[in-house]
Amino acid sequence: MQTNEKKVALVSGANTGVGFQIAKALAENDYIVYVGSRDLQKGEAAAREIGGKAKAIQLDITDSNSINTAVNAIETEFGYLTLLVNNAAISHAGKSGRTMEEVLGAQRASIAPINELKTVWETNVFATLAITQSLLPLLKKAPAARIVTVSSALGSLQINSNPENPYRSAFDAVYGASKTALNGIFLSLAIELENTNVKVHLVSPGFTATALNNFQGTDTVEEGSIEPIRVALVEDLPTGSFTGPANFSGPNNFLPW
Template identity: 60%
Template sequence: MENQIRSSANNQLVALVTGANQGVGFQIAKALAANGYTVYVGSRNQSNGEKAAAEIGGNAYAIQLDVTLKATIDAAAERIEKEQGRLDLLVNNAGISHAGKPGRTLEEIMEDGRATTASLEEIRTVWETNVFGVIAVSQAMLPLLRKSAAARIVNVSSVLGSLTWIADPTCWARDHFNVVYAASKTALNAVTLAFAIELEKENIKVNATSPGFTATALNNFQGTDSVEVGSREPIRVALDTDGPTASFTGPDGPSPW
């Protein structure tokens, strides 16, 4: 703990990555640690977080954080406040693609997410993590971000959330747009803009970024890109201290909202 407290005194940048025990979040946390950040590896399960932090090494520390539970969010904020005194970067990566019957294929998950038949219970569960969780964590960490000289929030979204792209009749992913996961990312993009517009006057940058179709637990590892490839753009955005605010980018560059 003493080393963690000392890191702030040495002006080492401090980051929190939610859902960082696996997948894209793990890759982001790993890259931040490799670039000199003190990184809090957020994980719903403390044991999984500790394993991930140990694998990352360096200045990576596990922190229990379930974005749907206010008590864990508040406890995480209090711990970072006590150990670091500020937060320079918040990466809202935690997300789920479905919350229905386990063991379904990606195709079955997409079918169950159709607007006309989707379970309201499943929609609420996914949105609780992907939308409300991001709002809750961002609000809780704002007092710490305001103590940074150049604070940033990065929200890990999806190109599936782009209404402009999906509205194009030639879009290959048009049939994959549903009210469970895809629409939650559209809502997340709106949340990103709302925070970006409000916080711009405080010089706190807020951006959304998409990993692309990455093989992770989100899609039963049926994505076409490896997690290393898919993590490149989120890592670039997370490390970019001089970038813009209110941007939405993906593997191919800027994405339409």
């Protein structure tokens, strides 16, 4: 077991997109970074590209066996975890190759297929909590630990209840509402852990062009990664924070719930 002076991080869904950028930034800031990927070969390619202290680890957050294997590997090698970045997510479970508009149109509350809603929520909500619960004992063994969960301003009830919000029509029952549920669960976790060594943060990358929106977002992945990277690296943010890019959030990047 290594001494817990080393900073050890795990980023889920880190072989591409915002997760990759976060893992890269952490490695550049002297973290040992586990690059979580459902496909180990893709994770290994990403870790090689990142270099430094990046390590590929097979991780499918919807698979309990995959979670247990990853947790056991980290526990065996280090015995603790400094930072967990929950980045893995999906935006839909229907036919691939559709435009963002087509996906959103099919995910309105009045017509959304319940089985597809369950599939998206299984990853974005239940599996994200499952990996967090499994790693919490290792996070509690670090002198100071943090959980950073990549969410979305699209999940904010206050923002979406405002008729002047230009993105309001994109608040769907499948993806958007999954982020609302995610925000609620992790705020609950932050309250539960507020007197412990583990801080909990939620962060929105903004409207970033990734596979989640068929690469139709207005920001590049580098631009969209700025705030998640900041939150992952800054250690003195108040627990329970929910922040987003400065161009659409309030003072100090804080977002309304």
